[in-house]
Amino acid sequence: MSETQTTAADSCAVPAESDGVACALPGAPAAHPERTWVGPSQQERFGLLRRAKSIAIVGASNNPARASYFVTTYLLSSTSYDVYLVNPRETEILGQPVYASLSGLPVVPDIVDVFRRHDDLPGVAQEAIDAGAQTLWLQLGSWNEDAAAVAEAAGLSVVMDRCIKIEHARFHGGLHLAGFDTGVISSRRQLLAR
Numbered sequence: 001m002s003e004t005q006t007t008a009a010d011s012c013a014v015p016a017e018s019d020g021v022a023c024a025l026p027g028a029p030a031a032h033p034e035r036t037w038v039g040p041s042q043q044e045r046f047g048l049l050r051r052a053k054s055i056a057i058v059g060a061s062n063n064p065a066r067a068s069y070f071v072t073t074y075l076l077s078s079t080s081y082d083v084y085l086v087n088p089r090e091t092e093i094l095g096q097p098v099y100a101s102l103s104g105l106p107v108v109p110d111i112v113d114v115f116r117r118h119d120d121l122p123g124v125a126q127e128a129i130d131a132g133a134q135t136l137w138l139q140l141g142s143w144n145e146d147a148a149a150v151a152e153a154a155g156l157s158v159v160m161d162r163c164i165k166i167e168h169a170r171f172h173g174g175l176h177l178a179g180f181d182t183g184v185i186s187s188r189r190q191l192l193a194r
Contacts, residue, residue: 037145039159046171048135048157052110053082055164056102056133058124059115060085062093067139067163068115074165084109085154102131111135113164114142121147129154135166 040048055075061068072094072139075083083096084105086171090098099105102112112128114137128136128151136151137142140163148158 029176035143035145035162037158039147039162040157044157045159045162045167048111048137048159049168049171051166052135054084054107054109055081055111055113056084056086056105056109057115058086058102058127060087060090060093060098061115062090066115071113071115071139071163072096072163074169079168082107102127102133105131108132111137111164113139115136115139116142118142118144122150125151125156128156135159137162140166141164154170 036099045145047072057068057072057075059068063069072083072085076096078093078123084107085093085096085098086100086102087093088100092098098160102109110133111113112124112131112133112135114124116124121142123137125144125147128142133156134160135157138158139161140145140161143161148160151158
């Protein structure tokens with residue numbers, strides 16, 4: 001195959017992610033030396049989002065100041081995912097019914113996106129396993145290696161410390177790799193149909 005030809009898999013590939021080494025200060029310590037878990041690559045996260053049909057948001061909030069509200073708004077308005085909201089203290093958010101737990105959902109969610117306190121994460125990981133989810137996604141700022149170990153031991157894919165909204169928008173050309181709006185208007189086709 002010549003250099004100008006590409007395979008079907010290559011046409012769906014996202015640009016290579018920089019490992020940040022070029023931007024690191026010489027002799028600077030690692031940002032989080034206590035972190036030993038290694039998450040999925042950019043291409044693997046792209047695949048997780050592409051294959052998913054449904055997302056359950058655990059810790060969904062009716063408060064517009066909360067990140068979970070913003071992510072819920074984005075997923076409902078800008079994607080074709082079936083979005084299910086989980087919070088035992090709410091009954092409705094943005095016109096959507098809210099379920100008390102993952103076990104009460106009418107479907108098995110592909111991705112469980114979690115907005116909960118650090119100490120609650122291993123328990124939510126077990127709930128995601130029990131619900132039959134394929135991926136445990138811990139939002140930006142959430143990192144719990146115990147929860148990751150529990151989920152991975154049960155065969156789930158795990159993403160930590162990443163915003164599902166930012167990742168989705170980035171893969172669709174709406175955000176720069178650094179996470180901000182590029183402001184570029186383009187006729188270029190999007191990478192995904194979602």
